[in-house]
Amino acid sequence: MRRALPAAVMVAMLAVIPPALAETLPTLRIAQTDDPDALDPTLGRSYAGRVVFASLCDKLFDINEKLDIVPQLATSYTWLDPTTLRIDLRHDVMFHDGTKMDAAAVKYSLDRHRTFPGSARRGEIATIDHVDVVDPYTVKLLLKTPSAPLLATLADRAGMIVSPKAAEAEGRDFALHPVCAGPFKFVERVAQDHITLERFDGYWNANTIHVGRVIFRTIIDNTATIANLRAGAIDIAGAIVPTNVAAVKADPKTRIVTFPALGYLRIEFNVGRGPRGQGPMANVKIRKAFEAAIDRAAINDVVYGGMYTPNAQAISPSSPYYDPGLPPPGRDLARARRLLAESGVKLPVSFTMNVPNSPTSLQTAEVIQSMVAEAGFDMKINAMEFATSLDANTQGDFETYLITWSGRPDPDGNLWSFLHSGPPGAGSATGYANPEMDRLLDDARAELDMPRRVALYRQVVQLAEQDLPIMNIYTPMNIVGLSAKMSGFSPVPDGLIRPQGLVVGK
Amino acid sequence: MRGHFGQRLLQVLPTLLMVSLLVFLLQQLMPGDPALVLSGEEHDPQMIAQIRAELWLDRPLPIQYLHWLGGVLQGNLGFSWHIRQPVVDLVLTKLPVTLQLGCMAFVIAVLIGVPAGILSAVKRNSFWDYLANGVGLAGLSTPNFWLGIMLILLISVDLGWLPPSGYVPLSEDWRMSLATTIMPAFVLGNAIAAVLMRHTRSAMLTALDQDYVRTARAKGLSETVVVLRHALRNALVPVVTLGALELGTLLAGAVLTEQVFSIPGFGKMVVDAVFTRDYPVVQGVVLVTATIYTLLNLVADLLYVLINPRMRGA
Numbered sequence: 052m053r054r055a056l057p058a059a060v061m062v063a064m065l066a067v068i069p070p071a072l073a074e075t076l077p078t079l080r081i082a083q084t085d086d087p088d089a090l091d092p093t094l095g096r097s098y099a100g101r102v103v104f105a106s107l108c109d110k111l112f113d114i115n116e117k118l119d120i121v122p123q124l125a126t127s128y129t130w131l132d133p134t135t136l137r138i139d140l141r142h143d144v145m146f147h148d149g150t151k152m153d154a155a156a157v158k159y160s161l162d163r164h165r166t167f168p169g170s171a172r173r174g175e176i177a178t179i180d181h182v183d184v185v186d187p188y189t190v191k192l193l194l195k196t197p198s199a200p201l202l203a204t205l206a207d208r209a210g211m212i213v214s215p216k217a218a219e220a221e222g223r224d225f226a227l228h229p230v231c232a233g234p235f236k237f238v239e240r241v242a243q244d245h246i247t248l249e250r251f252d253g254y255w256n257a258n259t260i261h262v263g264r265v266i267f268r269t270i271i272d273n274t275a276t277i278a279n280l281r282a283g284a285i286d287i288a289g290a291i292v293p294t295n296v297a298a299v300k301a302d303p304k305t306r307i308v309t310f311p312a313l314g315y316l317r318i319e320f321n322v323g324r325g326p327r328g329q330g331p332m333a334n335v336k337i338r339k340a341f342e343a344a345i346d347r348a349a350i351n352d353v354v355y356g357g358m359y360t361p362n363a364q365a366i367s368p369s370s371p372y373y374d375p376g377l378p379p380p381g382r383d384l385a386r387a388r389r390l391l392a393e394s395g396v397k398l399p400v401s402f403t404m405n406v407p408n409s410p411t412s413l414q415t416a417e418v419i420q421s422m423v424a425e426a427g428f429d430m431k432i433n434a435m436e437f438a439t440s441l442d443a444n445t446q447g448d449f450e451t452y453l454i455t456w457s458g459r460p461d462p463d464g465n466l467w468s469f470l471h472s473g474p475p476g477a478g479s480a481t482g483y484a485n486p487e488m489d490r491l492l493d494d495a496r497a498e499l500d501m502p503r504r505v506a507l508y509r510q511v512v513q514l515a516e517q518d519l520p521i522m523n524i525y526t527p528m529n530i531v532g533l534s535a536k537m538s539g540f541s542p543v544p545d546g547l548i549r550p551q552g553l554v555v556g557k
Numbered sequence: 558m559r560g561h562f563g564q565r566l567l568q569v570l571p572t573l574l575m576v577s578l579l580v581f582l583l584q585q586l587m588p589g590d591p592a593l594v595l596s597g598e599e600h601d602p603q604m605i606a607q608i609r610a611e612l613w614l615d616r617p618l619p620i621q622y623l624h625w626l627g628g629v630l631q632g633n634l635g636f637s638w639h640i641r642q643p644v645v646d647l648v649l650t651k652l653p654v655t656l657q658l659g660c661m662a663f664v665i666a667v668l669i670g671v672p673a674g675i676l677s678a679v680k681r682n683s684f685w686d687y688l689a690n691g692v693g694l695a696g697l698s699t700p701n702f703w704l705g706i707m708l709i710l711l712i713s714v715d716l717g718w719l720p721p722s723g724y725v726p727l728s729e730d731w732r733m734s735l736a737t738t739i740m741p742a743f744v745l746g747n748a749i750a751a752v753l754m755r756h757t758r759s760a761m762l763t764a765l766d767q768d769y770v771r772t773a774r775a776k777g778l779s780e781t782v783v784v785l786r787h788a789l790r791n792a793l794v795p796v797v798t799l800g801a802l803e804l805g806t807l808l809a810g811a812v813l814t815e816q817v818f819s820i821p822g823f824g825k826m827v828v829d830a831v832f833t834r835d836y837p838v839v840q841g842v843v844l845v846t847a848t849i850y851t852l853l854n855l856v857a858d859l860l861y862v863l864i865n866p867r868m869r870g871a
Binding site (some may be wrong): 086087088089091094096097168169171173174195223224226227241242243244245267269270271272274278279281282284401436437438439441442445456457468480 | 585587588589590591592595596597598599600601604607608611637639640641642647650651702705706709710713714717720721722723724816817818820821825826829832833834
């Protein structure tokens with residue numbers, strides 16, 4: 052009943068007012084496997100949330116298909132010196148509540164990200180010391196230390212600008228009624244079911260938006276997602292699993308788009324944390340033997356239908372920082388056996404691998420188990436519920452851990468926190484500590500010159516491969532299922548669905 | 558009878574208190590740190606400490622429990638840590654969904670299960686008996702998620718008769734609402750129908766062998782009256798108990814079906830909450846479910862009395 056009344060009022064209004072574009076343009080329905088968390092760019096922590104933000108909240112910068120940083124709410128940026136970043140802003144941007152986006156709003160949002168209680172952005176932009184408003188459309192970010200990854204960070208949630216008026220009024224409840232400067236404004240959310248956004252006619256880039264509404268639906272089961280796509284109940288589904296690709300391809304009403312992602316699957320070795328870091332895997336020779344016993348390409352073929360890209364680096368082959376001089380080593384059983392013999396360890400080498408109990412992870416672990424058995428490893432698989440496995444990892448209660456990483460556009464986000472020995476209590480989960488690695492990672496983080504930074508990351512991935520505290524298996528593909536009537540989809544490696552340019556045909 | 562009812566109602570409160578304590582403690586046994594899950598992929602120790610402080614996770618357990626219980630007594634079930642909505646709002650949006658689905662499933666189950674049970678008892682060892690048993694066994698052994706996917710593929714994808722997923726509230730559009738819930742309700746009801754059928758059958762068999770049935774037949778009553786008025790009424794007592802229990806199970810047991818059909822109900826919410834360690838949601842949902850479950854049992858007790866006059870004195 053509560054709903055019926057406003058609906059009746061709306062119907063009455065429609066009779067007198069010509070329909071807005073939101074009413075006449077088609078609706079875009081996007082399926083996700085997870086329900087987003089808080090819809091507040093300061094508090095949001097989930098990938099599913101980022102997919103929604105791509106339609107709801109514009110950022111200072113964005114990344115494009117080639118992973119270049121491109122301006123969005125900004126028009127340009129200049130490094131005045133290694134710790135001063137000047138950002139010029141667009142003059143024509145309005146928030147969904149009709150207020151103007153200006154330098155004060157940018158300062159407000161960045162300060163909110165940095166200081167709001169419970170902010171998930173605080174760590175990401177901890178390098179910002181303070182933000183100065185230079186003039187109504189220019190801000191200056193003053194940093195504590197030089198930071199090359201900052202621009203990439205501002206091309207994600209930390210760069211999203213919220214309406215100061217709405218944020219002040221809503222306080223902690225901002226996530227329930229988010230007000231940003233993106234192409235769509237928030238309408239409603241039914242938890243675990245759907246989020247509805249409506250076209251914002253005041254959007255600065257409105258002529259790229261060809262849909263009236265976006266509805267994000269949460270459909271957990273991948274088979275059900277495919278059935279919905281084929282039945283025409285949804286238009287786009289991200290995160291299709293490789294085993295379902297054939298079904299989508301076979302149906303003339305649907306199609307598949309694949310493009311390299313930024314993440315990876317890795318095996319973390321406990322190389323010194325607690326009693327479980329004293330096992331055979333603490334020995335680098337044994338780890339190298341383990342790697343030599345594994346055929347990455349075969350894992351890809353068996354478990355992922357050959358769709359993923361075998362990779363020994365934590366950097367995606369689509370990134371300019373990828374080192375083409377370090378292809379994934381092939382399987383070499385003789386070398387694996389020789390390394391084990393040299394290490395003087397008693398065969399078989401027994402150890403346990405913690406594996407989150409998703410079907411594909413377990414299948415991957417089983418393939419690895421049989422491969423390394425041939426070299427002389429006795430690998431036990433410990434299937435764990437995800438949050439439990441995470442806890443064990445943080446506590447150092449593991450020998451090896453098979454885990455995915457969703458990936459970041461800047462290499463720093465894919466490497467630093469896993470390989471740096473870190474400030475006390477915050478080092479990598481593996482217990483790996485190499486002063487040379489720390490130096491390289493810190494230097495690369497501070498280096499603003501692209502060619503020099505590329506060279507530093509080449510050294511990082513080579514040293515990581517040599518010490519092998521983490522073994523990377525593959526870089527996944529983004530597999531997006533589309534209704535055949537959709538066009539204009541832009542495949543950006545982060546896998547987010549950007550509404551700009553998307554067309555829902557008849 | 559009124560005294561009986563009042564007494565049973567009073568017993569509900571300590572039961573619920575125990576349930577809330579049990580849920581709270583069981584969650585503590587669950588490995589996996591909520592703050593760690595909430596901190597996202599990066600696990601920044603500073604952020605984790607901050608989350609702990611914000612959510613009172615750094616306080617002693619009894620304090621955490623009493624804090625929560627204090628809220629509950631004032632009608633405040635806390636807020637979801639994951640999506641930051643009040644748990645009361647979540648429960649109020651999901652409960653009608655699950656109740657609608659549960660009731661529809663239950664009606665389907667009764668409409669199929671009870672007549673099939675009667676038929677197979679009356680026509681014992683005939684073709685009809687074997688057929689009902691066979692169908693019942695198939696219903697019991699078919700996994701819900703499989704049947705759900707098969708129905709979606711057949712009815713939604715191939716035939717295009719019904720929407721494959723989603724939910725529309727009854728108040729918004731009752732036709733669409735029924736269209737979106739009929740398949741999941743059938744999937745859920747199908748399994749319960751099988752249970753009801755088997756229990757109705759065995760209860761009817763027992764009843765049909767009783768002396769009063771022979772007497773009724775001897776009086777010259779028609780077979781229909783004997784079966785439906787004399788035997789069925791007595792056979793229904795265990796069936797009603799079972800029905801109430803099954804209806805309770807429907808509240809939280811619809812997890813897989815809700816996932817397959819993307820119905821935003823209770824089951825889906827509690828499973829998601831367990832995986833994200835969203836304790837206030839788990840506690841809130843379990844408490845509400847326990848309350849409903851206990852009340853349903855109470856209703857079943859009252860129904861006994863209506864069906865079986867001998868219990869009226871008790």
